[in-house]
Amino acid sequence: MEADGAVPLLLRNAPSSVEFKKLRKRLLRQARQAMDDFGMVGPPSADGARPKWLVCLSGGKDSYTLLAVLIELKWRGLLPVDLIACNLDQAQPGFPAHILPEFFEANGIDHLIVRQDTYSIVTDKIPAHKTYCSLCSRLRRGILYRIAREQGCEAIVLGHHRDDILETFFMNLFHGGRLASMPPKLINDDGDLLVLRPLAYSAENDIAKFSRAMDFPIIPCNLCGSQDGLQRDEVKRMLQLWEKESPGRLSVMARAMGNTRPSHLMDGEIYDFASLRPGAAIDTPVGLPVNASSDALVGEAEEPCGAGLAMTANLFAAK
Known part of the structure; x- marks a missing residue:
């Protein structure tokens, strides 16, 4: 060239x-x-x-x-x-x-x-x-x-x-x-x-x-x-x-597309839902960092969802 x-x-x-x-x-x-x-x-x-x-x-x-x-x-x-x-x-x-x-x-x-x-x-x-x-x-x-x-x-x-x-x-x-x-x-x-x-x-x-x-x-x-x-x-x-x-x-x-949460989907092949029990050790699923907290793996999202906050504010707004 x-x-x-x-x-x-x-x-x-x-x-x-x-x-x-x-x-x-x-x-x-x-x-x-x-x-x-x-x-x-x-x-x-x-x-x-x-x-x-x-x-x-x-x-x-x-x-x-x-x-x-x-x-x-x-x-x-x-x-x-x-x-x-x-x-x-x-x-x-x-x-x-x-x-x-x-x-x-x-x-x-x-x-x-x-x-x-x-x-x-x-x-x-x-x-x-x-x-x-x-x-x-x-x-x-x-x-x-x-x-x-x-x-x-x-x-x-x-x-x-x-x-x-x-x-x-x-x-x-x-x-x-x-x-x-x-x-x-x-x-x-x-x-x-x-x-x-x-x-x-x-x-x-x-x-x-x-x-x-x-x-x-x-x-x-x-x-x-x-x-x-x-x-x-x-x-x-x-x-x-x-x-x-x-x-x-x-x-x-x-x-x-580059920010998936296997624990928040429904594919048991990539996340072991069947083994989830309160207090049980949690294996890190594919795609998440090894040091990810248990909250990030199975609980709520790490940061509040903007859409969710807006819906909540609207729900409790004064009529």
Whole structure:
């Protein structure tokens, strides 16, 4: 990734406004924080070689922003990782196959373009009135794993952001009957590759603003986008409405994803409710500090709940 003067080629035409600079710094800061919090960058190998990441580019706003953030962090000496941008051309009808290669070449970005027809498989296996996303995603992920292994990468890096993670949480809650989402870092089933999401702390609205300001050549997903009424779209609209009615709510919910209380849920697999008895010793459940007090483990929350205090005040207010 060659640089032009004081910035990487990709950022040579970036806006110079104060507002954009603040946005750019915020995205960089959030990505660094996510990488630090979840230990995304491992140590160099025994022979001193740096880790290598396969950065997956779909041509959407999220993956363009991800690539720009990683390139700038590397350029600033804050990301000791080698990057390979990769686009998987899934042979969707009308896909503009020239856009990403031209973008990579113009910006001096190491890249791979891999064409594999998953479109025919998906449309053959899934009825037209059903959503394609699940099968399409599985096929794409398997191919990307293979490419990462061939390139000697330790991780594939995806552009999922805070809002994607919240949407997935509510999809699992409403339709899957479980509390789960997309983690910022996970290891694949074979145990040989990491899946990383450095934009886990970044809001979709910020990413959209950044992408528009950078004038990235966006490629829409016609395969998925042509289907109306997707459950994820419904969840997205719900979250957007909540944020509109109560600004900052999504940030609060995102913080909650990293602030769980197993003793205040209902999963006996991660908290031993059956053994709880007055005066009995309490084992610290997964995710809580070893020196946590018994009150923090099984009693009330450590700090009063703001909503609870407001409800109590209203209950006892003079009529």
